[in-house]
Amino acid sequence: MNVSDHTNRTNTITETPLSVHFLTESAYQAAQAFIASGTAANTVRSYRSALTYWSAWLHLRFGIALGDGSLPDTVVMQFVLDHLARPLPDGGWAHMLPPTVDMALVNAKAKSKAGALAFNTVSHRLAVLSKWHQINQWPSPTESSEVKILLREARKAQSRQGIQVRKKTALVLEPLQALLATCTDGIRGVRDRALLLLAWSGGGRRRSEVVGLRVTDVRQLDDDTWLYALGTTKTDTGGMRREKLLRGPAARALGAWLAAAPATSGPLFRRMYKGNKVGIRALSADQIARIVQRRAALAGLDGDWAAHSLRSGFVTEAGRQDVPLGQVMAMTEHHSVGTVMGYFQAGSLLESKATQLLSQLDTSGVDAVDVPDSGEQEPHQP
Numbered sequence: 001m002n003v004s005d006h007t008n009r010t011n012t013i014t015e016t017p018l019s020v021h022f023l024t025e026s027a028y029q030a031a032q033a034f035i036a037s038g039t040a041a042n043t044v045r046s047y048r049s050a051l052t053y054w055s056a057w058l059h060l061r062f063g064i065a066l067g068d069g070s071l072p073d074t075v076v077m078q079f080v081l082d083h084l085a086r087p088l089p090d091g092g093w094a095h096m097l098p099p100t101v102d103m104a105l106v107n108a109k110a111k112s113k114a115g116a117l118a119f120n121t122v123s124h125r126l127a128v129l130s131k132w133h134q135i136n137q138w139p140s141p142t143e144s145s146e147v148k149i150l151l152r153e154a155r156k157a158q159s160r161q162g163i164q165v166r167k168k169t170a171l172v173l174e175p176l177q178a179l180l181a182t183c184t185d186g187i188r189g190v191r192d193r194a195l196l197l198l199a200w201s202g203g204g205r206r207r208s209e210v211v212g213l214r215v216t217d218v219r220q221l222d223d224d225t226w227l228y229a230l231g232t233t234k235t236d237t238g239g240m241r242r243e244k245l246l247r248g249p250a251a252r253a254l255g256a257w258l259a260a261a262p263a264t265s266g267p268l269f270r271r272m273y274k275g276n277k278v279g280i281r282a283l284s285a286d287q288i289a290r291i292v293q294r295r296a297a298l299a300g301l302d303g304d305w306a307a308h309s310l311r312s313g314f315v316t317e318a319g320r321q322d323v324p325l326g327q328v329m330a331m332t333e334h335h336s337v338g339t340v341m342g343y344f345q346a347g348s349l350l351e352s353k354a355t356q357l358l359s360q361l362d363t364s365g366v367d368a369v370d371v372p373d374s375g376e377q378e379p380h381q382p
Contacts, residue, residue, distance in 0.1 A: 050128035056110040057082075060101045070138035076126065076147050084154050085116035119155055126151075169303030171292070171313030172320065176200055178299035179292070187260050187276050192291055194257035195269050196310070197250035199288070202228060203331030204314030207288035207307035213268040218254065226251045230333075244331065 055066040061082070062075065082097040095116040105111040126142045133140040141147065171179070179196060183189035198213075199205045209230060217229045226246040246254060261270065267282030283291075289307040296305040303309075311332065318328045 046124070047128050047131065050125045051132060053105070053110045053125060054129060054132075056105055056108055057101075060104050066132075067136075070133060070136075071129070071141050073141040073144035073147050076129070076141045076144075077150055079126075080122060080147070080150055080154060083117040083122050084119065084158070086154070086157060087160075119158060123151070168306040168308045168312060170316040171200065171305070171309040172317045175296070175299070175301055175303070176313065178301055179295040182295050182298040187278065188272050190253075190257050190260045191269060191272065191278075192295060194250075194253040195283075195288070195291065196295070197253045198228065198246060199307075199310045200314050201248075201250035202244055202246055203333070204311035206311060207285040210269065210288055210307075211267070211283050211285055215258075215263045215265055215268050218258075218268060220251075220255065223255075224248060224251055226254050228254075242333075 051066065057079065058064050058066055058071075058075075061078070078096075081095070083095060085093040085095045088094055093116070097116075099114070102111070102114045106114055126147075130140040130142040133142075169175075176196070180193055183193035183196075195210065199207075199210050213228060218226055220226050224247060227243045228246060229241045229243050261278040263270075266280055269283050271279040271281050271283055271287070273279055285307070292307055292309055293305050296303065315328060315332060
């Protein structure tokens, strides 16, 4: 074949050149599919819920639809003012969402109850809106300096009034032992004990990581040692398998669970049904939280318990026992030192010598100290 023949043949099969600046509709849909399939199921649900709320609020408040185009930052500022409570001079609190709109959102089941939202909830919905704009290749209104200043000052105002960003109670060693002590209810207790110990001792695993484990992801080295493998997680999306170690009570609890409910495939932690029957379906992420809450209630523990209590508790306890931060992060797979340090420092301070400077002070006579006479006398009684 000569050069001219090859050129003619190439020209007959070449399609219309693509634009270097825009994706075709099919390529855009393919990109969207990658984004959706690469996002954790819990994240997808939270995004869907937030976008549903945005859609309802925009319709009721402005008569516009989500998706018509980029929103201006003034709309986002109104959203913040509508949903974050601000202190009033008389000591009360107020937010700008009209009561009729508030109740309409409740009636539409976009909102669970009337009233202001927590700062964390508003921040999450702003983050989802930003992601929505990013996906649609629109400039995000949440990045404007006015929105950022408003959020910062709103948080300061709430903090000064005693409203703090709430964190789940950390499940350190003592409450963990109390939870484990309740796991005496047959095979359900065997499962819950193995689950709690793997999630905690195995590096403070997220609930999505726990429910994603398969029977084929674990292998036994000896009676006191197991390995379990993680694949794609929230912070490691590459999918490369990484093995983590389970030792001692956690390893023995896992062995006991697999002996009580043997399986060669399928999810590692499965649902239970009436009559202590072990099913074949995996636990859901919400069920992990309910297991922690149920065991905490059985143990009579006060606190705001959730699945995240296992992760924060592991890090807090590691700081308490003076485990090097690098070793902790190797287990938890935190990428940000700042994220993990809050819990780690809280734990390390429990054993810090800096908090025990008065331990040698002799206070044996404090209660017996005479109070000097102020010079005041009781009025003379007739």
